Amino acid sequence: MVPNKMEPDFEKIQTERLPTLYEVLVQKTRAPVDLWSFYTFLSQFPYAINYLDFWMDLMTHLRLCKDYVDGIRESLVVNNERQGNSSLLNNEHAQQVEADADDSASVRTSVLLNALLEEGHFDLTNPAGVSQLLQGQVNHSPKLAQLIDDWNRHSQNVDDSNRNRSSNNNSNSNNNNLSSILDDILKRQSQLEEKPKVTTKQLLNSALKICSLYLLSPEQSERYLTNIPDEVRLKAVNLIQRNSRHDPEVFDELKSVSYQFLEIDCFPKFLSTVALHNIHDEISDWRFHAHSTGGNRNKSQASLTEKDLESMRHISKSPFSTYTTLSRIMFGLLWLGVGFWIGYTLIFLKYDRGIRVVTIVPFCIGSYFVVCGLYQVDILYSWFGITQRLLYKDRKVTEDGYDGNVPVDVKESKDKIPFIFGILGGRNRLIEVKHPFIRKFLFQRGLWCCLLVLISTGVFTVVFSCVPGHRV
Structure with a gap:
């Protein structure tokens, strides 16, 4: 009921004042102050348009992070439903052993995901907890640490029985990281639903793409962001390239700097152009x-x-x-x-x-x-x-x-x-x-x-x- 109640209020506000930058960026406004008009206005300024491109790519990356967390939450719901229906399936003895193994994996997955949920790591209103989850560096409680160890042992035993060869070291190194465990859960869920899920590898590739496109140097980056403080830029580059970070906290300072630039230097000029005038010389294409x-x-x-x-x-x-x-x-x-x-x-x-x-x-x-x-x-x-x-x-x-x-x-x-x-x-x-x-x-x-x-x-x-x- 809240969105429906606030929608008329927003329409009423638009009759009383000019739009804000945030309203334009989230595409709440309409012509001639829509996002497309803002983009075409900034396209005549080569360096300013790079900031808007960066903002939109960053918002896409943040949506991927949200989709990643939502995918894990969906996996939790699906696993809980499978546990509730497990007693109604596989009555034949030949299929019962395999069903028991699947049910055991499902139980371990549900317990682990429920523990993460209880500690607030799936709460999108808690950015710090979500960032820790995306980094795979959750501060483990004794209960959570034991569940992760159980998952690792179970996954190692499954790998040994399926492959019939020694791969203990490789398995341990991959599964000790919480991110690898969650990727494994998402991969299995994707195979069951035949629906792709966002993984940490995709998130890292997205972060690396943003880094290479905007942050490296004027020679290496096609849309290099000028006037960004070097300490802010180099900090983000090091976190992404050396530490393989891809969580939203990596981009917090860059996000703040780019938004301030768009809000203070660009948006007032845009409003003075399209809100005060209705005839415009054609801008460069x-x-x-x-x-x-x-x-x-x-x-x-x-x-x-x-x-x-x-x-x-x-x-x-x-x-x-x-x-x-x-x-x-x-x-x-x-x-x-x-x-x-x-x-x-x-x-x-x-x-x-x-x-x-x-x-x-x-x-x-x-x-x-x-x-x-x-x-x-x-x-x-x-x-x-x-x-x-x-x-x-x-x-x-x-x-x-x-x-x-x-x-x-x-x-x-x-x-x-x-x-x-x-x-x-x-x-x-x-x-x-x-x-x-x-x-x-x-x-x-x-x-x-x-x-x-x-x-x-x-x-x-x-x-x-x-x-x-x-x-x-």
Whole structure:
């Protein structure tokens, strides 16, 4: 009942304030302050985008850790159910011996997992206990130590009976570690359920990948994190590479530093761009060139036709889309020049004041575009709840009807954009503003810009209409 009760509260809050960074990162917000918009905004800053990439990869790693613990808890539930049903199975004597062996292993597994559960090592609200579990360095109570020894002896006896050869040393070295024991339990459970489980090997590989991608050095790491204190970075590298650590505690300091950087240096700039303005100059698409060519690995670069390269474009052909602000100002100045030319012509030809009022048309159009360009707020866009995306998109939709690089919300909102709004700015860049507070805020800024347009239009029209005419 709690999530259902809090959901309306969150929707109400979104009508009263701008979103927080955390809400964007957990994908609670909608366009134009969604995670995809934040990512495309940071893509114009090569070093800043690396922090967001690191954060998302780290969150993926933490989810793997959670899935690992959940897998162990599921194994505990399954083993308890097998114990409850063991008396109803295998009535034949030929199968009873094998059933007894399986039941014995199941009992040992359940007892061991229950002991770990009682000591709080499966409690996700206790990060220290979970980290100890992932490290395999649990502070053993006498009861838990005895259970682990029993498991080791049982596993060693099973290995000896199955293989009929001496492998005591290898077995002891592998099974004395709690992580190896839990991996063994998960492996057996995976075979029974025919469903893959996350293992410590996968967690370690994930941690090593993060380390090699972000933390080693500018030469070795493709997305090296700059401005990270060396002691913090080297500490994490040593724990991962030398101590084979992969628990969440390894990344705590890096997580804090990266979040502070995104929250203090990046997020305010993002909000000032998308929340205060609804027209944006198109950002650089350098980040996406590699992804575009990477999706065509079956084609060599030489075999790509001009049509293929065109379909991977991120730059619009329209100057009104690529240089939205400058093009509007220049277009507006052009119309103001037309208004001045008509006004002076009518004055020096000594036309009546009633005829000179026609200058209101070019002055209005010119004022509209100049004001919109200077404030980066299109009045009509703001009134109809429309804004420009930061990046042009002209990719062809895949066969299944979905382009993986574009959120579904963006695709759906594009169908709601009237064609007339695509005249300036490119229709492929227009999306619906779905955040209620930003929609209301942009509407208010649109009213202010409209007032400025009316004032400037009125001033120019009155001046050129009321001055005395003089025929040259």
